[in-house]
Amino acid sequence: MRLRDQLLTVSEAYAHAVGRSEARVSTIVFGSGNAIxxxxxxxxxxxxxxxxxxxxxxxxxxxxxxxPAGVPRPARTVDEAAA
Structure with missing residues (x-):
């Protein structure tokens, strides 16, 4: 799966999990409501x-x-103790 397709798959799953629109997720992640x-x-x-x-x-x-299955997950960079 290409990196672009991985991002689209993950963004769709995230939007569904948090109950937000694709445009809202796009704004949060990329600062642009139409990037995704x-x-x-x-x-x-x-x-x-x-x-x-x-x-x-x-x-x-x-x-x-x-x-999402089939999408490699990067290691977290956020310190969970600080989050």
């Missing part, structure tokens, strides 16, 4: 931005929600 929908529509996003997005999701993944 543009990516879904075939637009390009740099690899660093994709990696940073996946890192945001892993660091902020909701407790009790399952990470």
């Amino acid at each position: 929908s543009r990516l879904r529509g075939g637009a390009d996003m740099g690899s660093e931005r994709l990696h940073n997005g996946l890192q945001w999701f892993t660091d902020n993944w909701p407790t009790g929600a399952d990470w």
